[in-house]
Amino acid sequence: MTPGNIETLITVIGIMGFFSLGLVGLKIFVAAWVKRKELAEGGEAQRLLDAIELLRSDQDELRVQLSGEIADLHERLDFAERLLTKGQYDSQQGEMEH
Incomplete structure (x- = not known):
């Protein structure tokens, strides 16, 4: 070279x-x-708004799910209270018979 x-x-x-x-x-x-x-x-703002909307939809789904579970627990508690009341009533009736 x-x-x-x-x-x-x-x-x-x-x-x-x-x-x-x-x-x-x-x-x-x-x-x-x-x-x-x-x-x-607003590109970044739009991404944030989309993320917020996704979180809100997840929150709504959880709210519906928890509402159903709370209603189920309320029914069970109501049944247990009625059963307890009936047991106490039957116990009092049994004491009166003796």
Whole structure:
């Protein structure tokens, strides 16, 4: 290789390096611009609103499920109270017969 070829090779590598740095810089600039645009248009806010809506729907499903379970427990408690009252009444009737 001659010194002229080495100079050309170094120049080409330098230009390619400069070009690649330019592409990286352009990529960073475009990413920042898109992010800024999303924030300005409410992109991030929309994602938050979607997440909040998902949590609310999960909360509503849990509320319905718990409401059913509470109703079931209330029925069981009511049955137990009636059974206890009947047992006490039967006990009192048994004492009166003796």
